[in-house]
Amino acid sequence: MMEEVMADVPLFPVTVVGSWPRPPELIQALRRRQADEVSEDEFNAVADKAVIQALKEQEEAGTDIISDGEQRRDNFYSYVVGKIAGMQLMKVSELLDYAKDRARLEEQLRALDVPAFAIKSPIVVEKISTREGLSLDELAFLKKHTDKPIKIPIPGPYMLTRSSWFEGLSDKIYPSPEDLAKDVVQILREETIKLRDMGADFIQYDEPILTQVVLGEESSETFMCASLPQRRDPTTELEFALRLMNEVAEGIEGVKLGVHVCRGNWSRKEEVLLTGNYGPLLPYLVQMNVDQLVLECATPRAGEMEVFKEYANEKEIGLGVVNPRTDELETPAMIVERVNEMLEYFDADKIYLNPDCGFGTFAERNINTSEGAFHKMRVIGEAAQELRKLHG
Incomplete structure (x- = not known):
């Protein structure tokens, strides 16, 4: 797709995930x-x-492209249960009753330390449809309360399909995930066009589970519980994710589109989150019809940045420069150094600055305080000012 240039943002725009x-x-x-x-x-x-x-705090911290902080959502993907007819929020313990291989699923949940009674997934139980959109209400409210450019994050098509199709329940309506994906793509495509027409500046598709596909199932990415019973081949899954994203985005212009990928954002214990570089994912990500890849890069778990060398300037990069899961405050100098490293592979006007992930992915489990989030965003803003002097 054509690259969208956003009005009213400086070089090295500061945004949130x-x-x-x-x-x-x-x-x-x-x-x-x-x-x-x-x-x-x-x-x-x-x-x-x-x-x-949340708007006030983002603006005071110097954020150039804001979001509503996902305040109306219980988390970044299962909130769609209230927006899409045909889905039901189910505890993993309820899903066990429908599992073809209950013993295997129980064993996996134990190994992943997933609390079966606490975690809920949106599960497709009837044909899906939406009338009022997924985030149109969020955007309408934001437009009344800010003049800043607006980013709207929505679940990506692969995430939404994979996390909500459960064998034993969903297959009565959609025989396979591929069948469900057709309706998911239609819903997300319509949503994207409506958000653009209402004045969204940046639509971000969240596809955090893509790292899990390539870096292994041995992590407790809890929102994948519904699809744990399905054995998956990484190449097939990445091709599926690429196809769905391109079906959603095909021919849509006039709004910046991005894909967000991280390595888990539900725990402060770094050792239980995924580790590995973006090498295996990049061949697929760069083929997606989006402008920007919004990536976790602030933690050593993201691996070496040299993997971007052969994909230099193919996309914009939303560079994760602070870790939302720590109290430790990064310094502007650390961020400037990280950006200078990425300038070997991306032109200055292709680099946006953001945290690695959100500051409150799951409502019940904020991984930082609003003060912590404010200070981390302010440090990114200070680094951006420094970078504009250096490279402007």
Whole structure:
């Protein structure tokens, strides 16, 4: 697709991946909404305040392209249960009752230390459809409260298909994940066009599980519980992900599109998260019809950056320059050094600066505080000012 240049952003634009830590009253409202104890209006009264606060904190920290902090979502993908008819939020313990090989799934869950009664997945139980979109309400509210360019993160087509198709339940309606993917692609394509027409500047498809496909199933990427029973060949899966992304994005212009890939963002224990460089993924990522790859690069687990050498300038890069899972504050100098390293492979106008992932991927498990998020974003902003002096 044609590269989209966003108006009103300086060189080395500072942006977020999506989520921002949620205040305690919002977490309580999210719980109560899931239990049908509050009306949508009552919930939104709490969520509106949280979004405005998240906006204020991002803007004060010097963020150039903002999001709503995913404040209305329980997490970055299962929130679609409230937006897509035909899906049901199910605990992993409930899924066990439908598993073809229950013993194997139980064994995998134990090995991954996944709490079967706590983790919930959106599962397709009927034909899927959406009437009011996945994030159109979020964008409409943002447009009233900020003049900054807006990024809207939505689940990518591979993520949405793989995390919601469960053998024994979904196959009664969609015989295979490929069958489900046709409807997922249609829903995401319509969403992308509507978001663009409403004035979104940047749409980011979240595909975090692609690293798991190539770096192994031995990590507790909890949102993959539904598809644990399916043995998967990495090459086939990456080709599937590439095809779905290109079907969603085909011919869509007038908005910046990106794909976000990380290595797990549910724990502060670095040793349980995935390790390995982007080498195996890059041949597929660069073929996606998107402008930008939003990648985790701040942690040593992301491997060496030399793997970008043969793909230099093929895409913009959303460079992860701070680790959202630590209290330790990176310095502007550290970020400048990391960017200078990437300037060997990407022109200055192709590098955007962001944290490795969100600051509050799962509502119940903010991995940082709003103060921590603010300070980390401010450091990125300071580094961007320095880089503009050096390279502007």
